[in-house]
Structures are given as structure tokens and as C-alpha cells.
Amino acid sequence: MNIKILNTDSLPFCKGCGHNLISKNTAKALERMELSPLDVIMVTDIGCHGIIDKTLNTHTIHGLHGRSVALGAGIVFGLKEPGKKIIVFIGDGGATIGLQHIMEAARLNLNMSVVVHNNMLYGMTGGQSSGLTPEGFRTTTSADGSPFSGYDICALAHTAGAAYVTRVPGIGDISEKLVKTFSTEGFSLMEVVEICPSYGIKFNPGMKLNEIIETSGRKPGEWFNNRPVFTHHKGKKSENLLSKTPIIEPLFYSSLDKPVSLILSGSAGEGVQLTATIIAKAAMRSGLHVTQKGSYPVTVGVGFSTAEINISKEDIHFHGINIPDLVVITSKEGLNHSKRRIGLMKKGALFIDQTLDVPDTGAEIITEDYRGIGARTASLFAAIKCVTKTKILTYEAIFYTIEAEGLDKKLPVEKIKTALGL
Amino acid sequence: MKREESKGMALIEGSRLIMEALARAGADSYIGYPITPANLLYQYGGQRLDIMLAAPDEISTLQWMSGLSSTGRIPVTATSFPGFALMIESINMAYMMELPMIIILVQRLGPSTGTATNGAQGDLLLLKGMISGGHPIPVLCTSSFEDSWSLAAETVKMAVEMRTPVVLLTSKEEVMTHKSFDISKLDEIEKVDHKFYDNAEQYKSYLPKDMVPEFLPLTQNRHQVRINASTHDQMGILQHSTDEALANTRRLEEKIYHRMKCHLKFDYDQHENAEKIVLSYGITASAAREAVAQMRAEGEKVSLLIAKTLLPVPPVYLEILKKYKRVVIAEENMNNQFGSLLFGINKPEGLRVAGALGKMITPQQIIEEVKA
Ligand SMILES: Cc1ncc(C[n+]2csc(CCOP(=O)(O)OP(=O)(O)O)c2C)c(N)n1
Ligand code: SF4
Ligand SMILES: [Mg+2]
Numbered sequence: 070m071n072i073k074i075l076n077t078d079s080l081p082f083c084k085g086c087g088h089n090l091i092s093k094n095t096a097k098a099l100e101r102m103e104l105s106p107l108d109v110i111m112v113t114d115i116g117c118h119g120i121i122d123k124t125l126n127t128h129t130i131h132g133l134h135g136r137s138v139a140l141g142a143g144i145v146f147g148l149k150e151p152g153k154k155i156i157v158f159i160g161d162g163g164a165t166i167g168l169q170h171i172m173e174a175a176r177l178n179l180n181m182s183v184v185v186h187n188n189m190l191y192g193m194t195g196g197q198s199s200g201l202t203p204e205g206f207r208t209t210t211s212a213d214g215s216p217f218s219g220y221d222i223c224a225l226a227h228t229a230g231a232a233y234v235t236r237v238p239g240i241g242d243i244s245e246k247l248v249k250t251f252s253t254e255g256f257s258l259m260e261v262v263e264i265c266p267s268y269g270i271k272f273n274p275g276m277k278l279n280e281i282i283e284t285s286g287r288k289p290g291e292w293f294n295n296r297p298v299f300t301h302h303k304g305k306k307s308e309n310l311l312s313k314t315p316i317i318e319p320l321f322y323s324s325l326d327k328p329v330s331l332i333l334s335g336s337a338g339e340g341v342q343l344t345a346t347i348i349a350k351a352a353m354r355s356g357l358h359v360t361q362k363g364s365y366p367v368t369v370g371v372g373f374s375t376a377e378i379n380i381s382k383e384d385i386h387f388h389g390i391n392i393p394d395l396v397v398i399t400s401k402e403g404l405n406h407s408k409r410r411i412g413l414m415k416k417g418a419l420f421i422d423q424t425l426d427v428p429d430t431g432a433e434i435i436t437e438d439y440r441g442i443g444a445r446t447a448s449l450f451a452a453i454k455c456v457t458k459t460k461i462l463t464y465e466a467i468f469y470t471i472e473a474e475g476l477d478k479k480l481p482v483e484k485i486k487t488a489l490g491l
Numbered sequence: 492m493k494r495e496e497s498k499g500m501a502l503i504e505g506s507r508l509i510m511e512a513l514a515r516a517g518a519d520s521y522i523g524y525p526i527t528p529a530n531l532l533y534q535y536g537g538q539r540l541d542i543m544l545a546a547p548d549e550i551s552t553l554q555w556m557s558g559l560s561s562t563g564r565i566p567v568t569a570t571s572f573p574g575f576a577l578m579i580e581s582i583n584m585a586y587m588m589e590l591p592m593i594i595i596l597v598q599r600l601g602p603s604t605g606t607a608t609n610g611a612q613g614d615l616l617l618l619k620g621m622i623s624g625g626h627p628i629p630v631l632c633t634s635s636f637e638d639s640w641s642l643a644a645e646t647v648k649m650a651v652e653m654r655t656p657v658v659l660l661t662s663k664e665e666v667m668t669h670k671s672f673d674i675s676k677l678d679e680i681e682k683v684d685h686k687f688y689d690n691a692e693q694y695k696s697y698l699p700k701d702m703v704p705e706f707l708p709l710t711q712n713r714h715q716v717r718i719n720a721s722t723h724d725q726m727g728i729l730q731h732s733t734d735e736a737l738a739n740t741r742r743l744e745e746k747i748y749h750r751m752k753c754h755l756k757f758d759y760d761q762h763e764n765a766e767k768i769v770l771s772y773g774i775t776a777s778a779a780r781e782a783v784a785q786m787r788a789e790g791e792k793v794s795l796l797i798a799k800t801l802l803p804v805p806p807v808y809l810e811i812l813k814k815y816k817r818v819v820i821a822e823e824n825m826n827n828q829f830g831s832l833l834f835g836i837n838k839p840e841g842l843r844v845a846g847a848l849g850k851m852i853t854p855q856q857i858i859e860e861v862k863a
Contacts (some may be wrong), residue, residue, distance in 0.1 A: 143558015
């Protein structure tokens with residue numbers, strides 16, 4: 070078996086670049102692990118380190134700047150075949166812009182390895198400071214030395230839950246540590262602190278790698294977490310989403326002769342949306358077509374709650390309601406929300422609780438005590454009054470629906486019937 | 492259709508139809524990040540597809556999808572403008588890598604966060620220009636519950652056949668509104684065959700075959716696979732601007748134009764001797780259908796064109812519109828986005844626009860423009 074990982078000895082980096090060392094040692098480590106190149110998926114980021122692809126005999130996938138850890142995560146999620154090794158090459162720049170992806174992969178403890186090529190600057194774009202640039206390190210964008218300390222990427226990954234994290238200086242043979250990193254079950258990250266001769270040495274002449282590591286406090290080391298490795302959550306799946314929406318047979322009769330639009334408007338907690346579902350399904354049980362939609366603030370537990378229903382003997386194309394035919398108002402918030410449209414009504418009817426001020430409208434006004442039955446039932450009670458008085462639906466269709474939907478235990482059906490005089 | 496004639500009436504939303512159709516067509520993974528009005532799709536995607544993952548943001552969403560796609564899965568997500576904006580660089584990546592996936596864009600009122608619970612049709616021009624270089628990304632747009640079913644399935648076919656991300660465009664009012672709908676009349680959906688390269692010869696990730704390279708997952712070990720989002724040659728190796736690499740980039744555009752001919756979707760309801768036509772798409776199509784039905788009932792001669800394949804814009808739309816003296820385009824935005832895609836700044840004389848901001852266009856509004 071050809072187990073050579075690299076297809077050439079001449080790598081595409083500047084002379085003396087730390088990336089050379091990492092690539093050669095990665096190949097050495099994988100060969101020592103006797104991994105077939107086609108069992109290795111190399112995910113490379115954008116940056117100098119990322120141009121390694123063409124020299125590799127492994128599978129390669131070369132994506133965006135900073136996103137390679139998330140891209141690799143996607144491969145881990147999709148993988149069905151055992152024995153595959155997913156390795157991400159990323160720079161300190163990529164680790165800065167894509168920090169979230171490293172945290173997430175560590176948190177989930179995905180079975181993959183990340184090698185951070187930390188040359189303490191953005192090499193490919195001309196040597197600017199990154200989030201991992203140590204204090205005092207001079208770059209194109211910090212001629213006097215970076216005023217801030219860099220992220221401790223190892224501490225972050227460890228805290229987020231990585232199974233194995235290690236930091237090494239990019240000097241000598243680092244293949245053994247790479248073997249350890251690649252052999253980890255779960256998320257492993259190896260930070261290699263290294264030098265970019267073209268910018269790092271240019272701006273910090275004479276500075277030694279070990280000195281930088283010493284003064285920045287980023288000591289080599291190893292950190293472990295013993296946590297379960299990610300597996301897909303095997304939740305219960307639906308085999309057919311349509312089977313969860315039961316077929317509704319027409320069992321009742323409606324004398325509705327032309328399309329009608331109805332707005333129910335009240336407050337959160339008054340059962341407005343549930344009422345709308347009951348009315349819509351009762352209408353379907355009466356052989357009618359319906360549309361139903363809700364409108365409420367994003368904070369669903371407070372404020373107005375409005376439902377719009379269209380009912381028709383014919384198929385309904387357009388479900389918007391500009392000027393409603395019928396409006397049912399059970400609270401002040403509901404009234405405020407629907408006031409504009411009530412004002413536009415020139416006919417139809419407004420069913421409004423007796424405690425509320427009646428707004429200007431051309432609709433017939435019916436004021437009754439809807440809230441007396443209890444605020445939680447007010448909307449249903451008022452809606453039943455509305456759709457039966459206007460002969461859209463029968464009591465039978467509504468109460469049959471309440472029972473068929475299993476709501477007779479939750480709703481005070483007897484109380485409602487008594488209040489309706491049934 | 493009279494209600495009595497329908498046998499399988501259920502109270503259902505577009506979201507449920509979309510997700511069931513995607514699943515039947517072969518989509519197998521849902522990656523989600525919550526955003527109104529796409530949350531129902533997230534919920535149903537999680538219930539129905541084999542894999543469901545909660546991403547920590549929408550950039551991760553698209554990256555995870557790309558990873559999944561490179562292993563041979565067919566991933567889906569749904570979002571709205573704020574999330575979509577974050578995805579754009581990664582959609583460009585998947586486009587360049589030629590990875591099949593489906594992105595459902597549920598439009599809501601913008602700009603920015605706008606109003607999460609208000610519908611809109613404001614994102615078409617964003618889709619038009621979202622791939623750097625102006626290359627087309629295929630976009631289908633639902634105009635009915637039937638479309639939520641059949642077009643969703645079609646997107647899976649397109650994504651796999653063309654090896655590309657595909658956008659299914661919809662909007663708040665379409666995916667969140669419940670409607671009585673006869674589910675017994677839905678067409679059968681055939682599972683899409685996601686074929687992989689099966690040949691002894693060396694595999695080239697980007698060697699075109701009828702414009703589209705054959706697919707091979709990164710996870711097999713018969714052939715080396717190279718996937719690349721930077722300018723690359725047929726092997727998938729990064730190149731600055733060699734002829735081969737630029738030809739590959741050019742092919743990305745050409746393959747869409749070439750293959751989209753098989754995915755041309757629209758409804759043309761031609762009325763004999765009509766000199767007027769209403770053109771609409773998406774949520775406003777329902778108002779357009781109603782408007783045209785009302786006008787015809789009153790004896791008005793008017794045709795109706797509902798566009799479903801929105802991008803790349805099929806030339807047939809202009810050919811149809813050319814035949815009419817009065818063209819009314821109805822879409823829920825302020826700036827007639829589809830009109831500017833069709834005509835640029837050369838708007839024809841007989842063109843009238845029914846637009847709206849923050850509310851649905853009514854049939855009445857369309858009728859007024861037709862009669863004006
Ligand atoms: C979203 C985005 N922003 C900016 C860039 C430009 N860019 C290309 S490489 C790079 C820096 C790479 O630095 P690093 O990751 O440290 O790798 P190095 O070149 O040092 O090996 C940047 C910022 C980009 N490609 N994409
Ligand atoms: S510019 Fe720096 S990081 Fe990039 S290859 Fe050269 S030495 Fe390495
Ligand atoms: Mg760097």
C-alpha cells in the first residue's frame with residue numbers, strides 16, 4: 070500500500086516558515102499511524118498553511134477563511150464509515166475569525182483534530198496582528214509591539230470541552246505529539262507556535278521563539294477532558310409529517326352563502342389562537358374551506374393576540390383580510406390592535422365585550438358580557454356567539470370539534486353551554 | 492373546487508408540506524438556527540429528517556451543511572434575511588465546491604431585523620447578485636400549497652442533478668398560515684437518485700459530464716477527492732488563473748443555464764384575445780389569482796402568468812409579456828424587483844406595478860392597476 074502522505078518534498082512555503090515543519094511532521098505522524106491517505110480527510114483553511122492541499126495524497130477540502138473547523142465538523146456529522154481521520158489545518162488568523170467554530174467542535178467533542186499554525190500574525194495578507202498575537206510582538210499593524218495579549222486558544226478549547234489539547238513550539242520533531250493528537254477519540258487541538266520569517270522575523274529581528282513563548286506565558290503543555298465523544302442523538306422520528314394532520318370529514322351543514330372574513334382579537338392567555346383552530350376545524354367539518362393565521366408580538370406570553378380566519382364554500386386563493394366582515398374583541402389590547410381595521414368596516418358586525426369603549430365603525434355593534442365567563446374562555450365564548458348568530462356554524466359542529474380535538478377535558482364545556490343557554 | 496368533492500382535507504401549513512416533500516425526495520439532514528418566520532420548518536425538519544443539528548449561528552449552519560454534502564448527504568436549512576445574509580459567503584463556497592443542498596429563504600419585512608412577523612417579497616434582487624461574479628444560483632419560488640409540495644421536491648432534484656446549492660424562496664404568509672387543503676390529491680414524489688462516480692479510472696472532482704462533474708464523497712477510499720472553493724482546475728487544485736481553472740469557473744454559470752431548461756416552472760393562464768396580463772409570484776400570486784378570477788367573472792379579458800422559476804430568469808417570461816399591451820406586475824415590495832430583473836431600466840410603456848410595504852397586496856389593488 071502506498072502510504073506516502075505527501076506527493077513531493079518541496080512544499081509551497083517560504084524558506085524557514087514554520088508551516089514546513091508542521092506539514093512534514095503531520096505526514097510523518099500519519100505514516101507512523103499507518104493510515105491510508107484515503108482514510109484521511111484534510112480540511113484546510115485560507116492562509117499560507119492552506120496552500121498545502123496540492124502536495125497531499127489524502128482527500129482535501131479547501132474552504133473559507135476561519136471556517137474550516139465548522140466545515141470539518143460537517144464532515145464528522147455526515148460520516149458513516151468508521152476509521153476515518155478528519156484533520157483541520159488552520160492559522161492563528163483563522164482561529165481568530167472562526168473562534169466560535171473551535172468552541173463548538175470542542176463543546177460537542179467531535180471526533181476530529183485541529184492543528185493551529187500559530188505564527189502570531191496574518192501571514193498571507195501581509196503580517197497583520199491577529200487575536201493570537203502576543204503582547205509586545207511587532208507586526209505590520211503594530212510597529213511598537215502589540216499592546217494586548219493574545220487569546221490562549223488552548224485554554225479556550227480545553228474549557229469548552231476538548232478531549233485533548235496541547236501546545237508545542239514549532240521546533241524539531243513534533244510528530245510524536247501529532248500522533249497523540251490524531252489518535253485522540255473526540256476533539257483534539259494542537260497549537261504549534263511558530264515563526265513566519267517573512268514578517269515575524271522581519272519585524273522582530275533576533276527574537277527567539279522560545280523567548281516569545283516564555284514572555285507571553287503561553288507555556289507548552291497538555292490538557293485533557295474525559296467526556297463522551299459526539300454521536301447523533303437518536304430521537305424519535307416522524308415517518309410522515311402529513312399523518313400528523315388528520316383528515317377532517319364534512320359531517321355538518323352550513324348555510325354560509327358567500328365568503329366571510331373573521332378577526333378574533335384579544336390578549337395572550339385568552340385562548341385566541343386555540344379558538345381560531347376550533348372555529349377553522351368546525352368550519353371544515355361543516356363542509357367549508359378555511360384559512361387561519363395568528364398574529365402576536367414576539368413575546369408570545371403578553372400583549373395582544375389576534376387570529377384571522379377566512380371561511381368560504383369555495384377554495385380560498387387570497388387569505389389576507391383588509392376589511393373584515395366580522396370582528397370579535399375580548400380585551401383592550403385586542404381592541405387597540407384591530408382598531409384601524411374596525412374603523413374601515415362599512416358593514417358586517419363587531420362583537421365587543423361590554424367593558425370596552427366602542428370604536429367608530431360602520432359595522433353593527435353587539436356588546437355583551439364575554440369576559441364574565443372567565444378571561445381564559447372569553448375568546449371562545451365570544452367567537453361561538455359570533456359564528457352561530459351569523460349562521461356560519463352550528464353549535465353541533467363546534468362542540469363536536471371541541472370533543473374530537475380532545476379539548477373537552479381542558480375547556481369548561483358545560484359552563485360555556487350553560488352561558489349560551491343550551 | 493367545492494369542499495364536498497375533496498376527500499382528504501386537512502388543516503395544514505406550507506411548512507409541513509415543504510418538509511415532507513423534501514424528505515420524500517431524499518433530503519436527509521436539517522441544520523437549524525432559530526429565526527421567525529422559518530421556525531416551523533426547523534421543527535418539522537428535526538422531526539422528519541434523519542439528521543437534525545442545532546447550529547450555533549448561520550455561518551456554521553452553511554459550513555456544516557457543506558461538510559455533510561461532501562459526504563454524500565443532502566442537507567436542508569431554512570432562514571430569513573438576517574440569517575441568510577450571514578450565509579452568503581458560505582453559499583458562495585458551496586457553489587464553487589459544487590455541493591448539493593437546499594436553502595429555504597422565508598422572506599420577512601426588512602431592512603435589517605425589520606419586523607420578524609410581517610411578510611414581504613424583498614429579497615429577490617439580493618438573490619440575483621449574491622454569487623460573486625454575478626453567476627446565477629437557481630431559485631424556485633412557491634406560489635401555492637401545491638407548489639410547497641412539488642417545488643420543494645424539485646429543489647432536491649435540481650441540487651443533485653446540477654451539483655449546486657438551490658434556494659427555495661417563500662415568505663412568512665406562505666409557511667405559517669393554516670389552510671384547509673386536500674392532501675389526498677398531492678402528487679407522488681420519487682426519491683432522487685444521488686449517483687456517485689463509479690469508474691476505475693482516476694476521478695477528477697471537476698471533470699464535467701454534460702457540464703456537471705460526477706459526484707464522489709470524501710469518505711470513500713477508491714479515489715482521491717479534492718474539493719475546493721478557490722479558483723481550481725479539474726482536479727480541484729488551486730490555480731491563480733490558468734485557462735483550465737477559468738474555464739471551470741465559467742462552467743459554473745453555464746451549467747446552470749444549460750440544465751435549468753429542465754426545471755422551468757411557471758403557470759401561464761392565457762385568456763383568449765386578452766391584451767392585459769397580470770404577472771406575479773410568491774405570496775402575491777394568491778391575490779393575483781383572485782383578482783383575475785374576479786375580473787373574468789365581470790367579463791374582463793385578462794391573462795395570468797405566475798412565475799415559479801425566478802432565477803436565472805427564464806427568457807420565456809419576456810416572450811409571453813411581449814404579447815400584451817398592459818402588463819401588471821404584482822409583488823410585495825416597493826421597487827418592483829422582478830420587473831427590474833425582466834426589463835432593467837427599459838420598462839415598457841404599458842407596465843403598471845402593484846407593490847406594497849408591510850402588508851399583503853390585495854386583489855382589489857391589482858384590479859385597479861389592470862383597469863387603470
Ligand atoms: C472573510 C475573509 N476575510 C479576510 C480574508 C483575507 N485573508 C486571507 S488569508 C488571511 C489571514 C491568514 O492568516 P492566518 O490564518 O494566520 O494564516 P497564515 O497566512 O498566517 O498562515 C486573511 C485575513 C479572507 N480570505 N476572508
Ligand atoms: S509569508 Fe510567512 S507564513 Fe506565509 S509562507 Fe511565508 S513565511 Fe510562511
Ligand atoms: Mg498566521
